[in-house]
Amino acid sequence: MGFAFMLLRSTLLPTLIGFIIYEFYSTGFAVRFIVGGDGPKRVRLEGMREKNSLQDQVEMLGAVPHARVQSVLISGHIFLNSSLTEAFCIAILEAASCGLLTVSTRVGGFPEVLPDDMIVLAEPDPSDMVRAITKAISILPKIDPQVMHLRMKKLYSWHDVAKRTEIVYDGALGCPNQNLIDRLSRGLQGAVVKDRDF
Numbered sequence: 574m575g576f577a578f579m580l581l582r583s584t585l586l587p588t589l590i591g592f593i594i595y596e597f598y599s600t601g602f603a604v605r606f607i608v609g610g611d612g613p614k615r616v617r618l619e620g621m622r623e624k625n626s627l628q629d630q631v632e633m634l635g636a637v638p639h640a641r642v643q644s645v646l647i648s649g650h651i652f653l654n655s656s657l658t659e660a661f662c663i664a665i666l667e668a669a670s671c672g673l674l675t676v677s678t679r680v681g682g683f684p685e686v687l688p689d690d691m692i693v694l695a696e697p698d699p700s701d702m703v704r705a706i707t708k709a710i711s712i713l714p715k716i717d718p719q720v721m722h723l724r725m726k727k728l729y730s731w732h733d734v735a736k737r738t739e740i741v742y743d744g745a746l747g748c749p750n751q752n753l754i755d756r757l758s759r760g761l762q763g764a765v766v767k768d769r770d771f
Contacts, residue, residue, distance in 0.1 A: 589655050591621040592699035593706065594631055605630055609637040609645050646671040647718075651709050656680060657697050665692070670725040672718020676705045688728075691721060 590608070597604045608618065608631065615633070622631045637645050646652065652668030654677040661682050665675050669691050677683045678697040686692070693712070695705035 589697070589699050589702060590618055590653075593653070593702055594627060595621070595625060596699075596703045597706070598625065598627055598630060605632070607632045607634065607645065607649055609634040609642075611636040642667060643671060646673060649673060650713055650716075651676055651706065653702075653706065654678065654683070655697070655702065656683075662686060666725065666729060670722055672716070672721045674709050674712060674716050674721075676702070676709045678702070688724075691724075 594606055615635075619633055622628060622633070634645065646668055650673060652665065652673040652675045654662055654665055654668075654675060656662065656678055658680060662677070665677060665683065665686050668675055669687055675687060675692045677692055677694055679694040680697060683692075684694055693705045693709045695701040
């Protein structure tokens with residue numbers, strides 16, 4: 574069983590990933606973690622790997638050039654996204670397009686990025702992430718990477734994104750054209766009203 578996940582910049586990340594890796598190692602799950610990415614806290618994660626003699630279970634790739642992302646992703650089965658804050662995650666789409674089931678923290682817009690059967694959500698808490706990964710492992714036999722890829726192709730096409738973007742811009746162009754001073758004064762009036770409510 575292989576996992577692929579990105580090492581992002583986050584204060585909880587090394588602790589969260591370290592806990593997850595250690596938990597699976599100590600429970601006897603046959604899991605191999607592939608960690609792609611770089612960041613200032615990578616040294617802590619490498620230290621945890623060395624301290625617990627997990628070099629065979631945890632492969633640290635460092636920064637992955639864009640041209641190699643697909644080959645790294647398809648070497649795993651589950652994509653683990655442990656971000657604490659982010660509005661939208663392109664990496665989740667890339668992983669699903671490569672046929673990986675995603676386990677992600679329930680933050681920002683992540684719950685809306687993929688259909689429920691393509692993502693298992695968890696609170697940004699180590700025990701809940703372990704629970705979500707365990708659930709994902711049980712779902713894996715039902716996942717067909719090729720079918721997932723084809724679904725992603727239909728869900729996210731550049732033609733549809735361009736069409737929706739055009740609708741938004743057309744709506745914005747239909748708004749009355751006000752000069753900067755008028756827009757700023759309208760914004761300040763709203764801010765004053767909001768301040769009074771508190």
